[in-house]
Amino acid sequence: MSGGSERSRALAARAQRVIPGGVNSPVRAFRSVGGEPLFLARAAGSSVWDVDGNRYLDYLGSWGPMLLGHARPEILAAIQAAAVDGVSFGVSTEREVRFAELLTRIVPGLERVRLVNSGTEACMSAVRVARGATGRDRIIKIAGGYHGHADALLVRAGSGAETLGIPDSAGVPAGAARDTLVVPYNDLAAVEALFERHGPTIAAMIVEPVPGNMGTVAPLPGYLEGLRRITAAQGALLIFDEVMSGFRVALGGAQQRYGVSADLVCLGKVIGGGLPVGAYGGRAALMDLVAPSGAVYQAGTLSGNPLGVAAGLAMLELLEREDPYAQLERYAAALAEGLTAIARELGLPLCVNRVGSMLTPFFWAGPVTDLASAQRSDVARFAAFHRGMRQRGVLLPPSQFEAAFVSAAHSDEDLQQTLEAARETLRTL
Numbered sequence: 499m500s501g502g503s504e505r506s507r508a509l510a511a512r513a514q515r516v517i518p519g520g521v522n523s524p525v526r527a528f529r530s531v532g533g534e535p536l537f538l539a540r541a542a543g544s545s546v547w548d549v550d551g552n553r554y555l556d557y558l559g560s561w562g563p564m565l566l567g568h569a570r571p572e573i574l575a576a577i578q579a580a581a582v583d584g585v586s587f588g589v590s591t592e593r594e595v596r597f598a599e600l601l602t603r604i605v606p607g608l609e610r611v612r613l614v615n616s617g618t619e620a621c622m623s624a625v626r627v628a629r630g631a632t633g634r635d636r637i638i639k640i641a642g643g644y645h646g647h648a649d650a651l652l653v654r655a656g657s658g659a660e661t662l663g664i665p666d667s668a669g670v671p672a673g674a675a676r677d678t679l680v681v682p683y684n685d686l687a688a689v690e691a692l693f694e695r696h697g698p699t700i701a702a703m704i705v706e707p708v709p710g711n712m713g714t715v716a717p718l719p720g721y722l723e724g725l726r727r728i729t730a731a732q733g734a735l736l737i738f739d740e741v742m743s744g745f746r747v748a749l750g751g752a753q754q755r756y757g758v759s760a761d762l763v764c765l766g767k768v769i770g771g772g773l774p775v776g777a778y779g780g781r782a783a784l785m786d787l788v789a790p791s792g793a794v795y796q797a798g799t800l801s802g803n804p805l806g807v808a809a810g811l812a813m814l815e816l817l818e819r820e821d822p823y824a825q826l827e828r829y830a831a832a833l834a835e836g837l838t839a840i841a842r843e844l845g846l847p848l849c850v851n852r853v854g855s856m857l858t859p860f861f862w863a864g865p866v867t868d869l870a871s872a873q874r875s876d877v878a879r880f881a882a883f884h885r886g887m888r889q890r891g892v893l894l895p896p897s898q899f900e901a902a903f904v905s906a907a908h909s910d911e912d913l914q915q916t917l918e919a920a921r922e923t924l925r926t927l
């Protein structure tokens with residue numbers, strides 16, 4: 499690392515004058531970890547370089563999309579090849595049909611899928627379908643669950659909202675939040691109690707089957723099955739927000755990993771290969787409620803955009819061909835075990851939660867099974883850990899309430915470098 503940060507600092511000063519907080523998404527401000535702002539110039543494989551020429555081993559992975567590492571030549575080539583034929587038509591293309599056929603073949607329970615431009619759009623649309631399908635208004639979400647920034651879902655939200663301590667955003671009218679009920683994750687009794695009281699008015703429960711936005715949390719045995727049983731018994735829909743877990747915790751996502759079927763699935767991140775692509779889908783009877791075949795309206799100028807779909811097709815074809823999941827599991831397990839062993843040697847309370855290639859080190863003994871237990875982490879220590887790792891050339895997500903992501907491009911040398919940096923950093927805490 500050249501160590502300098504002059505250009506990043508200068509860009510941050512300019513950005514502040516023309517962009518709120520100097521960033522186009524709050525978590526990029528690194529506020530909760532107190533570090534210098536960071537401006538990246540390029541990325542390749544498991545590395546990113548900032549505008550001052552400093553190289554970092556990347557565990558942010560663009561918040562999830564970079565499952566195969568940055569700048570995979572096959573994905574870049576697919577984008578370039580699509581671009582020369584025109585970048586957006588506003589009319590359908592063959593590529594979109596092929597992409598939808600691939601998604602419906604891979605993701606369990608997906609008979610129809612609608613493409614959108616972000617995870618936010620996917621989740622807000624799925625909620626609208628559930629409300630349209632049931633004629634009910636209320637939804638249940640998890641405290642610390644993050645499903646993008648649609649009004650009804652910015653209630654006790656995770657990710658940046660939790661990071662910045664504004665889980666209930668200003669500007670969300672009481673009317674929009676009134677129908678959103680909140681329960682802790684991993685607590686079936688709380689869900690049952692809500693259905694006892696409000697059952698016939700609840701359209702759906704939306705849940706990250708493997709939360710990443712309170713930090714990584716694993717479903718307790720029987721939890722997801724319980725949600726499936728309770729919602730079905732009450733005539734409510736179960737929506738799996740797999741924007742982060744989809745294609746991450748298994749090729750078929752959490753539905754495949756845990757063998758639990760949702761009624762609607764929301765996707766994003768990985769399926770765009772780094773370009774803006776989201777999707778939502780489910781069985782035909784539900785999705786045919788969506789305009790123009792049904793009365794639930796949803797639309798988008800750039801939905802199914804040729805470049806995003808080209809990148810997504812290339813990504814999913816690579817995933818099917820390379821099947822990186824065993825390798826991702828091995829690396830992430832070794833990383834989690836390495837961090838745990840170092841903390842134990844140093845007598846430092848550390849609880850590393852991991853599901854597949856998403857993981858989070860919580861700075862307390864744990865266990866961390868929901869937002870309340872995640873919030874018991876020493877976030878000041880996390881911030882110091884983040885800064886120390888960054889100084890040693892390892893970039894972690896800049897928040898205790900986020901997931902770190904391993905890619906198929908991370909090598910054994912990367913693992914050694916990461917654990918050495920962790921050992922030096924944890925020793926300073």
Ligand code: KE4
Pocket residue numbers: 523524525526561615616617618619621644645646647657658706710711739740741742743766767776900901
């Ligand atoms: P987007 O609208 O940001 O594409 O997706 C929203 C979303 C929905 N559901 C889940 C489970 C998600 O994790 C997200 C977005 N995740 C955050 C980070 N955890 C995006 C990063 C950011 O906000 O800058």
